[in-house]
Amino acid sequence: MPVMSPIELQEFLRKEFPQAVEAGAVIEHLDDTTIRIRLPTYERNLRPGGTVSGPTLMFLADFGFYLLLLGRLGPVAHAVTTNLNINFMRKPERADLIGEGRLLKLGRSLAVGDFLIWSDGKPDPVAHATVTYSIPPGLRPIGDAVI
Numbered sequence: 001m002p003v004m005s006p007i008e009l010q011e012f013l014r015k016e017f018p019q020a021v022e023a024g025a026v027i028e029h030l031d032d033t034t035i036r037i038r039l040p041t042y043e044r045n046l047r048p049g050g051t052v053s054g055p056t057l058m059f060l061a062d063f064g065f066y067l068l069l070l071g072r073l074g075p076v077a078h079a080v081t082t083n084l085n086i087n088f089m090r091k092p093e094r095a096d097l098i099g100e101g102r103l104l105k106l107g108r109s110l111a112v113g114d115f116l117i118w119s120d121g122k123p124d125p126v127a128h129a130t131v132t133y134s135i136p137p138g139l140r141p142i143g144d145a146v147i
Contacts, residue, residue: 001031001032002030002031002032002071002072003071003072003073003074004070004071004074004075005030005071006027006030006071009027009030009067009070009071010027012070012075012077016075016077017077020063023039023059023063024039024040025037025038025039025060025063025064026038026039027067030067030068030071032071032072032103033068033072033102033103034068034100034101034102034103035064035065035067035068035071035099035100035101036098036099036100037060037063037064037067037098037099037100037101038096038097038098038099038120039056039059039060039096039097039098039099040096041056041094041095041096041097046094050094051091051092051093051094052092052093052094052097052119052126054086054088056097057086057088057092057097057117057126057127057129058084058086058129060097060099060115060117061084061086061099061101061115061117061127061129061131062081062084062129062131064099064101064115065081065101065111065113065115065131065133066079066081066133068101068103068113069103069111069133069135072103072106073135076135076136078136079111079133079134079135079136080133080134081131081132081133081134082110082132082133082134083130083131083132084129084130084131084132085129085130086127086128086129087127087128087129088126088127089124089125089126089127089128090124090125090126091126092117092119092126092127093119093121093122095119095120095121095122096119096120097117097118097119097120097126098117098118098119098120099115099116099117099118100115100116100117101113101114101115101116101131102114102115107135108135109134109135109137110132110133110134110135111132111133111135112130112131112132113130113131114128114129114130114131115128115129115130115131116128117129
């Protein structure tokens with residue numbers, strides 16, 4: 001089981017990362033290794049031509065993996081992205097974005113995962129990202145516990 005629930009994550013974000021809360025992301029599923037997030041899109045998320053912008057997709061992948069990691073480790077505000085590689089696979093429709101992330105490896109100092117993003121209601125993903133996060137020193141996952 002995750003050490004933080006979606007409700008606890010939202011409360012943590014309101015205190016530590018309020019600008020991310022303003023984006024309106026909703027956690028639809030969270031367990032030890034997976035997360036599903038819905039991100040509404042607004043006019044500000046669009047680029048010319050009416051497609052959802054690349055930075056919006058990158059935000060969803062990065063933010064979603066951050067939430068997955070916090071859910072697993074607890075309220076570690078200073079876990080940071082060390083690498084994010086994204087492939088834009090098709091034009092995202094103006095619709096809610098659905099992101100699904102997986103924690104592939106949780107080591108002593110790094111966490112590695114991937115993230116797929118869809119336009120709501122469409123069967124094919126619009127983007128795929130791989131994400132690596134640095135875990136602050138002193139927070140070492142051991143089995144299901146953190147010391």
